[in-house]
Amino acid sequence: MADSSPFVGAGARRRLAPALVVPGLVIIGFVALYPLVLALLDSITQRDNGQSPYAWVFDNPVYLKIIWRTIVTALIVAGMCVLVGYPLAYVMATTRSARARSVLLLLVVLPFWTSFLVRVFAWLILFQPDGIVESVLQPFGFDGAILGSVWAPRIAMVQLLLPFMVLPMYATMRGIDPSLLRAAESLGASPREAFARIFLPLSLPGVGAGCLIVFIMSLGFYVAPALLGSPTTSLVGQAVFQQVGTLLNFGRGAALAAFLLAITLMVLGIAALMRRLLGSRTSDA
Amino acid sequence: MSISSRRSALALSAAAAMVVLAACGGSSSDESGLTAGDLGGAPEAGVVKDGVLKGQSVQFVGYGGDIQKLQVGILTPWATKSGAKITQDSPTDYAKLKAQVTAGKGTWDVVDVEDSWAAANCGTLLRKLDDKIIDRSQLPEDNKGTDCAVPIVGTGNIFAYNADKLKTAPQTWADFFDTKTFPGKRGVYAGNPVAIFEAALMADGVAASDLYPLDVDRALKKLDTIKSSLVFWTTGAQAQQMVESGQADMGIFWSGRVLNGVKAGANWKAVHDRPLLQYDVLVVPKSAPNPVAAMSLINFALGEEASTKTTEGSGYPGTNVNSKPKVDKVTGEFQANVAPFKDPVTIDSEFWGKNVADYIDKWTTWING
Numbered sequence: 232m233a234d235s236s237p238f239v240g241a242g243a244r245r246r247l248a249p250a251l252v253v254p255g256l257v258i259i260g261f262v263a264l265y266p267l268v269l270a271l272l273d274s275i276t277q278r279d280n281g282q283s284p285y286a287w288v289f290d291n292p293v294y295l296k297i298i299w300r301t302i303v304t305a306l307i308v309a310g311m312c313v314l315v316g317y318p319l320a321y322v323m324a325t326t327r328s329a330r331a332r333s334v335l336l337l338l339v340v341l342p343f344w345t346s347f348l349v350r351v352f353a354w355l356i357l358f359q360p361d362g363i364v365e366s367v368l369q370p371f372g373f374d375g376a377i378l379g380s381v382w383a384p385r386i387a388m389v390q391l392l393l394p395f396m397v398l399p400m401y402a403t404m405r406g407i408d409p410s411l412l413r414a415a416e417s418l419g420a421s422p423r424e425a426f427a428r429i430f431l432p433l434s435l436p437g438v439g440a441g442c443l444i445v446f447i448m449s450l451g452f453y454v455a456p457a458l459l460g461s462p463t464t465s466l467v468g469q470a471v472f473q474q475v476g477t478l479l480n481f482g483r484g485a486a487l488a489a490f491l492l493a494i495t496l497m498v499l500g501i502a503a504l505m506r507r508l509l510g511s512r513t514s515d516a
Numbered sequence: 517m518s519i520s521s522r523r524s525a526l527a528l529s530a531a532a533a534m535v536v537l538a539a540c541g542g543s544s545s546d547e548s549g550l551t552a553g554d555l556g557g558a559p560e561a562g563v564v565k566d567g568v569l570k571g572q573s574v575q576f577v578g579y580g581g582d583i584q585k586l587q588v589g590i591l592t593p594w595a596t597k598s599g600a601k602i603t604q605d606s607p608t609d610y611a612k613l614k615a616q617v618t619a620g621k622g623t624w625d626v627v628d629v630e631d632s633w634a635a636a637n638c639g640t641l642l643r644k645l646d647d648k649i650i651d652r653s654q655l656p657e658d659n660k661g662t663d664c665a666v667p668i669v670g671t672g673n674i675f676a677y678n679a680d681k682l683k684t685a686p687q688t689w690a691d692f693f694d695t696k697t698f699p700g701k702r703g704v705y706a707g708n709p710v711a712i713f714e715a716a717l718m719a720d721g722v723a724a725s726d727l728y729p730l731d732v733d734r735a736l737k738k739l740d741t742i743k744s745s746l747v748f749w750t751t752g753a754q755a756q757q758m759v760e761s762g763q764a765d766m767g768i769f770w771s772g773r774v775l776n777g778v779k780a781g782a783n784w785k786a787v788h789d790r791p792l793l794q795y796d797v798l799v800v801p802k803s804a805p806n807p808v809a810a811m812s813l814i815n816f817a818l819g820e821e822a823s824t825k826t827t828e829g830s831g832y833p834g835t836n837v838n839s840k841p842k843v844d845k846v847t848g849e850f851q852a853n854v855a856p857f858k859d860p861v862t863i864d865s866e867f868w869g870k871n872v873a874d875y876i877d878k879w880t881t882w883i884n885g
Binding site: 279291292293294296297359360376378379457461462463464465470473475476477478479480 | 609610611614633637706707708747748750761762763872873876877880881883884885
């Protein structure tokens with residue numbers, strides 16, 4: 232494969248490749264790996280009255296509960312992003328109007344140009360008691376405060392993270408050859424069947440990539456739950472902040488963060504496994 | 517005194533400082549060799565001698581915003597008189613302070629922090645304050661600070677309520693826990709259980725003098741009775757928003773935040789029963805490059821004039837006993853350390869400093885339950 236590059240000969244390319252990754256690796260090494268190793272060391276070596284940070288987590292089941300709540304929240308946010316994002320990405324990828332496509336793309340990307348914090352504060356205003364969101368929900372029998380509920384940060388996170396779901400799905404869908412669908416239909420499949428048996432499976436890698444990004448980013452969210460949620464339904468980010476920011480207990484903060492890291496690695500592992508299984512199945516077929 | 521004898525006196529005092537340093541593991545001597553003796557005799561709160569700190573510089577760190585502007589304004593005469601310069605940073609960030617101390621190299625000299633945090637980190641992150649530089653005699657008897665910290669401005673944790681919503685005025689802490697007579701949402705601080713545990717115990721009949729050590733299980737049991745009526749705030753701005761927006765009908769708030777809400781038009785009133793006082797304290801991190809000048813500045817902040825200006829400018833009580841601030845009537849209603857408030861209780865910062873981590877675990881378990 233490597234020899235097929237029209238720009239650089241294979242030999243030159245092989246010699247260049249290590250040099251090309253050095254700057255990136257150096258940055259990642261210093262700003263990500265090195266602090267991560269230090270934090271993990273803290274979480275392993277620190278003792279408070281003889282207790283290790285991990286023993287502390289298991290001694291206070293509330294932190295396991297908070298970790299579990301964080302996982303559930305991340306799953307819900309990823310799920311809601313798929314529900315909202317898939318149709319949007321589908322229309323963006325399949326519309327024949329170039330203008331509609333650019334307008335939709337612009338709308339998806341627009342939030343990137345607004346400060347994250349500003350968007351959270353915007354939600355803070357929308358979620359006010361008797362504010363817009365509450366008055367819209369009231370006719371549907373919603374009664375109570377949305378601000379400070381577990382749903383306020385989830386709704387906001389869907390909006391904040393939607394681009395990370397839509398863009399990979401859109402990229403994958405754009406790569407699906409429309410003639411495959413036409414072929415299916417010419418062979419007698421209904422449009423619905425063509426979608427379900429051709430388009431949907433081919434778009435799944437995009438959905439998977441989007442879900443991974445959104446799920447992993449949700450795990451570490453701090454600002455939205457801190458400002459919109461309630462401490463009664465806090466997520467891991469808030470617990471980490473409490474330990475590190477106010478109690479200066481870096482070890483315990485790192486232990487909580489280590490759980491997130493473990494979950495993330497597990498999810499990545501599962502994703503890699505699934506890709507291999509699915510990949511081998513398609514190559515068998 | 518001739519120049520050479522002055523120089524040898526300086527050298528001697530520097531040498532003496534080294535000995536002290538070696539003996540007690542770090543006291544107030546500068547990298548520049550400045551010592552307490554150079555400040556010109558016994559300290560008096562609020563007083564600094566002319567020109568004693570010429571060429572020195574102190575970095576003051578507060579919580580930023582209007583309050584820091586006010587603080588630095590109040591401290592400026594110290595700079596003018598002593599010849600030192602004040603630089604600023606903000607906001608106070610405990611993790612950053614720890615990082616400076618751990619690195620053994622910092623820029624922060626004087627930091628405005630919470631009293632219980634200072635008590636918990638005295639000797640590890642914070643320097644012991646030097647009595648030869650800092651005069652505590654004008655602080656209240658029951659509030660002299662700790663080895664590493666002196667109180668400069670108080671915050672009352674007060675029971676306040678929306679007078680438009682509550683037809684009968686609650687009178688005591690017990691009323692805060694009486695959801696039958698006084699139904700409504702109660703806003704309380706979520707970050708830690710300081711003050712709310714005390715309030716619960718007093719409402720349950722514990723005398724203020726018997727509060728410590730706190731009976732946490734009893735406090736949580738009392739809190740169970742109003743749990744469904746609680747709403748939580750985590751920042752002062754959120755508290756004020758609760759007051760102004762009607763998200764809470766009553767609550768335990770920092771007095772100044774309710775005052776701000778009232779000034780913005782909210783019809784809220786304070787219950788004057790036993791406010792729980794906490795203090796902002798000034799500390800010197802171990803990594804401070806200019807500890808002598810820093811402590812001189814702290815000594816100035818303890819003066820009567822600084823205290824008076826603090827109260828008049830912020831509405832929060834200062835700590836100098838001779839201070840007689842003039843405040844308007846509304847502000848007076850929220851001055852938690854004086855009448856009409858009855859029997860203010862000073863929260864035991866040393867007790868909290870020792871126990872806050874464990875109590876936060878219990879508190880987090882309780883509010884997430």
